[in-house]
Amino acid sequence: MSEHIVSVRVYITIFLVLLVGTALTVWAAFVDFPFGLNTIIAMAIAVTKATFVVLYFMHVRYSTRLVWVIVGSALFWMGIMFAFTFADYFTRSRLSIGT
Amino acid sequence: MIESHAATPEIHGHPALQHHFENMEQQREAGTLGMWIFLVTEIMFFGGMFLAYTLYRNLFPAGFVLASNHLDITLGAVNTGVLILSSFTMAMAVYFTQTGKLRPQVWCLVLTLILGLTFLGIKAVEYHEKYTDRLIPGRIIPGAHFGPDPHAFHLQAGAPELAQIEMFYWIYFAMTGMHALHMVIGAGLLTYLIIFSLKRRFDPEYHSPVEVIGLYWHFVDIVWIFLFPLLYLLGRHLGGH
Amino acid sequence: MKPIESFELPSPSKVNYLNAVYGLKSWLLTKDHKRIALLYLGSITFFFFIGGIYALMIRLELLTPSGDFLESTTYNKVFTQHGIIMIFFFLIPSIPATLGNFLIPMMIGAKDLAFPRINLLSWYVYLAGGIITIYALLAGGVDTGWTFYTPFSTTFSNSYVVATGLGIFINGFSSILTGLNFIVTIHTMRAPGMTWFRMPLFCWSHYATSLIMILGTPVIAITVLLLAFERVSGVGIFNPKLGGDPVLFQHMFWFYSHPAVYIMVLPGMGVISELIANFSRKNIFGYSFVAFSSIAIAVFGFLVWGHHMFVTPQSVYAGMIFSFLSFAVAIPSAIKVFNWTATLYKSSISYDTPMLYALGFIGLFTIGGMTGLFLASLATDVHLSDTYFVVAHFHYIMVGGALMAYLGGLHYWWPKMTGRMYPEGWGRFGALVVFVGFNLTFLPQFIAGYIGMPRRYHAYPPEFQVYNVLSTAGASILGFGMLIPAVYFVWSMRYGKHAEANPWHLPGLEWRTQSPPPTENFEQTPIVTWDAYEFAPPEETEVVGKFHGEVERAS
Numbered sequence: 001m002s003e004h005i006v007s008v009r010v011y012i013t014i015f016l017v018l019l020v021g022t023a024l025t026v027w028a029a030f031v032d033f034p035f036g037l038n039t040i041i042a043m044a045i046a047v048t049k050a051t052f053v054v055l056y057f058m059h060v061r062y063s064t065r066l067v068w069v070i071v072g073s074a075l076f077w078m079g080i081m082f083a084f085t086f087a088d089y090f091t092r093s094r095l096s097i098g099t
Numbered sequence: 100m101i102e103s104h105a106a107t108p109e110i111h112g113h114p115a116l117q118h119h120f121e122n123m124e125q126q127r128e129a130g131t132l133g134m135w136i137f138l139v140t141e142i143m144f145f146g147g148m149f150l151a152y153t154l155y156r157n158l159f160p161a162g163f164v165l166a167s168n169h170l171d172i173t174l175g176a177v178n179t180g181v182l183i184l185s186s187f188t189m190a191m192a193v194y195f196t197q198t199g200k201l202r203p204q205v206w207c208l209v210l211t212l213i214l215g216l217t218f219l220g221i222k223a224v225e226y227h228e229k230y231t232d233r234l235i236p237g238r239i240i241p242g243a244h245f246g247p248d249p250h251a252f253h254l255q256a257g258a259p260e261l262a263q264i265e266m267f268y269w270i271y272f273a274m275t276g277m278h279a280l281h282m283v284i285g286a287g288l289l290t291y292l293i294i295f296s297l298k299r300r301f302d303p304e305y306h307s308p309v310e311v312i313g314l315y316w317h318f319v320d321i322v323w324i325f326l327f328p329l330l331y332l333l334g335r336h337l338g339g340h
Numbered sequence: 341m342k343p344i345e346s347f348e349l350p351s352p353s354k355v356n357y358l359n360a361v362y363g364l365k366s367w368l369l370t371k372d373h374k375r376i377a378l379l380y381l382g383s384i385t386f387f388f389f390i391g392g393i394y395a396l397m398i399r400l401e402l403l404t405p406s407g408d409f410l411e412s413t414t415y416n417k418v419f420t421q422h423g424i425i426m427i428f429f430f431l432i433p434s435i436p437a438t439l440g441n442f443l444i445p446m447m448i449g450a451k452d453l454a455f456p457r458i459n460l461l462s463w464y465v466y467l468a469g470g471i472i473t474i475y476a477l478l479a480g481g482v483d484t485g486w487t488f489y490t491p492f493s494t495t496f497s498n499s500y501v502v503a504t505g506l507g508i509f510i511n512g513f514s515s516i517l518t519g520l521n522f523i524v525t526i527h528t529m530r531a532p533g534m535t536w537f538r539m540p541l542f543c544w545s546h547y548a549t550s551l552i553m554i555l556g557t558p559v560i561a562i563t564v565l566l567l568a569f570e571r572v573s574g575v576g577i578f579n580p581k582l583g584g585d586p587v588l589f590q591h592m593f594w595f596y597s598h599p600a601v602y603i604m605v606l607p608g609m610g611v612i613s614e615l616i617a618n619f620s621r622k623n624i625f626g627y628s629f630v631a632f633s634s635i636a637i638a639v640f641g642f643l644v645w646g647h648h649m650f651v652t653p654q655s656v657y658a659g660m661i662f663s664f665l666s667f668a669v670a671i672p673s674a675i676k677v678f679n680w681t682a683t684l685y686k687s688s689i690s691y692d693t694p695m696l697y698a699l700g701f702i703g704l705f706t707i708g709g710m711t712g713l714f715l716a717s718l719a720t721d722v723h724l725s726d727t728y729f730v731v732a733h734f735h736y737i738m739v740g741g742a743l744m745a746y747l748g749g750l751h752y753w754w755p756k757m758t759g760r761m762y763p764e765g766w767g768r769f770g771a772l773v774v775f776v777g778f779n780l781t782f783l784p785q786f787i788a789g790y791i792g793m794p795r796r797y798h799a800y801p802p803e804f805q806v807y808n809v810l811s812t813a814g815a816s817i818l819g820f821g822m823l824i825p826a827v828y829f830v831w832s833m834r835y836g837k838h839a840e841a842n843p844w845h846l847p848g849l850e851w852r853t854q855s856p857p858p859t860e861n862f863e864q865t866p867i868v869t870w871d872a873y874e875f876a877p878p879e880e881t882e883v884v885g886k887f888h889g890e891v892e893r894a895s
């Protein structure tokens with residue numbers, strides 16, 4: 001398999017998207033969204049930006065399935081670490097003994 | 100049928116081909132895969148700190164908002180832009196290597212390095228501000244232990260939030276410091292790339308180092324893409340100063 | 341397409357990786373995975389003996405109930421340093437960095453690992469970590485236990501925590517680099533025809549081990565680093581002064597350190613799969629089950645760390661999940677044990693030294709695994725936590741499992757690595773002594789722990805003495821048993837019988853090249869057309885000659 005060369009236009013587009021994303025996230029930070037949506041919005045923008053970097057700057061969109069699996073497994077294992085640690089912390093207060 | 104080793108260098112005569120690989124394609128594939136796996140370790144490495152951040156942000160929302168709002172949002176945003184631009188120039192450096200345009204390639208690498216150093220410079224300015232505000236946690240700096248003016252955070256002396264603010268800055272310095280260390284390493288790698296690009300070592304057939312170091316650089320950019328909102332932005336809408 | 345013809349019996353005088361180049365520099369700057377494996381072998385053995393001396397001191401102290409041989413503070417340092425050296429500098433690198441390094445490229449038909457320079461770097465990183473740790477031990481030692489629990493390690497301990505932590509942090513990189521190298525090598529460097537399901541199970545288990553090294557080690561790295569910063573700065577995320585939670589340290593620590601148990605035992609399981617199949621001359625029972633159970637262990641191993649924290653303020657709800665999953669992780673381990681046993685059924689077993697270690701492994705690992713289930717039960721663990729029951733349990737896995745497999749594998753591949761045979765009679769005798777000594781050391785500890793003897797104390801009530809005397813007696817037999825192979829291995833390097841290319845008459849790729857192998861492993865890139873354990877039935881060997889070793893002997 002020969003490698004895919006991403007065109008300059010794609011790179012420039014992604015660059016502009018990232019800049020817009022940065023401006024957007026700064027603007028959104030000062031708006032008081034209801035239901036505590038601020039955190040979710042900020043994270044959604046960050047995830048979107050990161051996804052663009054991974055897919056285009058890091059060429060994952062054009063890479064083998066193995067690279068997808070590697071990226072996925074990293075996120076999966078971070079998910080394990082978060083999920084199981086917080087499975088402890090977020091259920092502790094339900095106890096009547098200890099802290 | 101049976102490929103003899105002795106014949107291998109004659110068939111694929113690229114000088115950069117290492118002896119234990121069959122061809123350049125295999126060598127490039129191994130290099131890219133290796134860097135991706137290394138980045139997995141980096142994700143887990145930073146993951147530990149993100150875990151601590153998430154936990155304490157949940158436990159101490161008040162102190163974290165106060166401390167976060169004290170950070171300089173302008174410098175943070177500018178640095179985000181600088182880093183994104185450097186990621187773009189890095190991507191272009193890979194592009195020019197792939198297409199064999201070696202002069203613009205070197206220029207892109209140099210630009211990336213300059214932007215990386217700019218980021219570190221701005222970061223140093225921020226760190227210095229924290230130093231003068233005595234916001235460096237614990238007793239790392241002799242003679243300047245943690246002890247900010249509580250009124251800067253609209254707090255009374257001895258307010259319980261001060262401990263939470265110290266916790267925020269501990270995590271802030273751990274995360275941004277580790278990120279800055281990765282930038283310094285990245286700057287070193289870029290210098291290596293520039294030197295070897297000037298020696299014309301890379302060409303469309305052999306550009307693995309540019310590509311692989313590019314992956315690393317983009318990863319460091321991604322870490323900052325998350326650090327910026329988490330450290331600088333969350334809680335801005337609640338006011339502060 | 342003609343693997344049998346491509347195999348020729350080499351003469352011992354041929355140029356090989358050991359005599360191709362000479363001199364100290366040729367070793368210190370080598371990029372040959374086989375030489376790096378030997379460098380690791382030497383340094384790991386060194387650390388093993390340091391750890392062994394600490395073990396000896398522990399057993400001597402515990403011979404009598406009163407604390408007469410060591411002061412309590414010295415004793416704290418001794419058991420801590422025993423753990424740190426044995427875990428981080430012996431068990432974790434033992435099989436992967438020596439046998440794995442040597443054999444993975446040979447088993448898949450590659451000339452070297454994918455990144456030879458990184459491989460060499462990993463050895464230097466290992467040495468750097470080791471030297472810093474030894475400095476810490478000499479400067480005054482460390483007394484936190486190998487687990488570095490906060491807040492003792494960050495605030496109260498008056499010992500060399502930062503230096504030791506730094507040593508472990510650096511050592512972690514060597515583990516990461518090894519794992520990275522293995523994964524990339526197995527993905528990209530397999531010889532033509534070497535499909536995933538033709539790989540020896542040794543490679544599968546090392547692949548699984550590498551996954552853990554890649555995904556777990558960075559977390560211990562950052563944890564130890566944060567701990568060191570916290571100790572230096574006086575405050576930090578584990579410090580209750582700022583509202584920090586010391587238990588968070590345990591979460592982050594065990595996120596790596598529980599899977600690290602599988603880093604230690606999975607390669608051992610790979611060795612045992614090789615030994616069982618090859619010394620019973622039979623294809624392994626349920627190849628794909630054994631292969632995938634390695635991966636399953638690697639994945640499930642990450643989901644159970646909380647069972648180390650049943651007696652902390654960890655939420656009971658989390659405790660229940662962790663307990664359930666800890667039972668679940670026993671399933672893939674049990675699959676392996678059942679499949680090994682099923683392989684033995686109606687096979688032609690030869691009781692050479694490696695096989696003795698392998699059979700010992702199966703029994704001891706089963707005992708170690710089963711007692712683990714006691715500790716995975718929430719209520720039972722409250723009684724058994726921090727007793728000698730735990731100590732006995734993990735020594736059955738670490739010594740009875742990982743170390744037995746390491747010794748078995750070392751004997752099995754010794755002819756390939758050095759080109760010399762070890763003395764078989766002494767080998768069997770040594771295996772027997774090790775087995776007896778091991779059981780005498782650790783079986784009594786199960787009982788002592790069950791009736792309440794806590795771990796990590798230098799003195800204990802007199803009613804426990806009988807178990808401790810038995811244990812110390814066993815430890816001296818075990819120590820003697822370890823010296824036997826150490827002596828004859830060194831002896832054999834000079835005086836041992838020259839080994840043939842394939843002394844065990846086996847089909848594996850590593851046996852189809854000369855002993856010791858040439859620098860690039862094979863004269864020609866092999867083309868693989870056979871499965872990993874393709875033993876033809878006995879009646880076919882003469883006729884078809886599928887099993888090349890028989891052909892060689894016949895011709």
